[in-house]
Amino acid sequence: MLLDDVLGQAVLIRRLPGQWSVTTELNIDVTRPVPADGQLVAVTASPVLIDDAGGLARAEVRDVTGRCLAVATTWARFTPGVPAEVVDPPELADVIERGRCLADLLQVHLGDAGGLRLPPRADLGNPQGVTHGGVLLTLAVMSAEQIFLGRGLDVASVRVTYLRPATGELSFEPEVVHQGRSLGVARVDVRNAAGALCTTATVTLRSPVGAVARPAQG
Numbered sequence: 001m002l003l004d005d006v007l008g009q010a011v012l013i014r015r016l017p018g019q020w021s022v023t024t025e026l027n028i029d030v031t032r033p034v035p036a037d038g039q040l041v042a043v044t045a046s047p048v049l050i051d052d053a054g055g056l057a058r059a060e061v062r063d064v065t066g067r068c069l070a071v072a073t074t075w076a077r078f079t080p081g082v083p084a085e086v087v088d089p090p091e092l093a094d095v096i097e098r099g100r101c102l103a104d105l106l107q108v109h110l111g112d113a114g115g116l117r118l119p120p121r122a123d124l125g126n127p128q129g130v131t132h133g134g135v136l137l138t139l140a141v142m143s144a145e146q147i148f149l150g151r152g153l154d155v156a157s158v159r160v161t162y163l164r165p166a167t168g169e170l171s172f173e174p175e176v177v178h179q180g181r182s183l184g185v186a187r188v189d190v191r192n193a194a195g196a197l198c199t200t201a202t203v204t205l206r207s208p209v210g211a212v213a214r215p216a217q218g
Helices: 002-012 102-106 133-147
Strands: 019-030 042-050 054-062 068-080 116-118 154-162 170-179 183-191 197-206
Touching: 002 019, 002 042, 002 054, 002 068, 002 133, 019 054, 019 133, 102 133, 116 133, 133 154, 133 170, 133 183, 133 197
Parallel strands: none
Antiparallel strands: 019 068, 019 154, 042 054, 054 068, 116 170, 154 197, 170 183, 183 197
16 A cells, blocks of 8 residues: 555656546565564655656665565556545544454455455545555455465565456455466456456465475485
8 A cells, every 4th residue: 555655646746737647557576575563664666757648657665774675666647637535635434443454454354265345445545536556456465365375475476457446345356377386376356346347466476485406316
């Protein structure tokens, strides 16, 4: 979610007056596990290309020692008009109880097969009333991780394409593309209540352990 925000701003600040920016693709390559102990991470982003249609931006995530944790890019497209919610933000409900894990915070339940449903949540939307692209990516990763649970694989990359606005109740439908000993690939489709495809994500997981040489046959 942090990457989506920072990358989006790198394109948004270069738009012409009277335009807005929407993300069409978000890609993340993970180089090291993101720390889960509460330490700060820094994200920096800069535009690579800005033209009349939109732009491409690139970002890096680094820990407190300066080590690179992830590299990301986003494609965004400019649209006419600035959402009214940007000028006059709506009031949101009080912050919900955080719970013990991210699934609790997002109020979702992961099934054994990785499928999940996200109820309508105004607080997880962007100024246009669409579910935040970072939330969609995060849940797609959670869905993919569930179907490879216990196989010793870590998330290596995520490729997300945003096809139409994701609003209302959303379902996340994972499918195994490849399942090996050192590499796993899953596709996660996100559909709205009408069954229309809103987002599709490809999540690749890899083993952090290198290949073990087989003993020579004597």
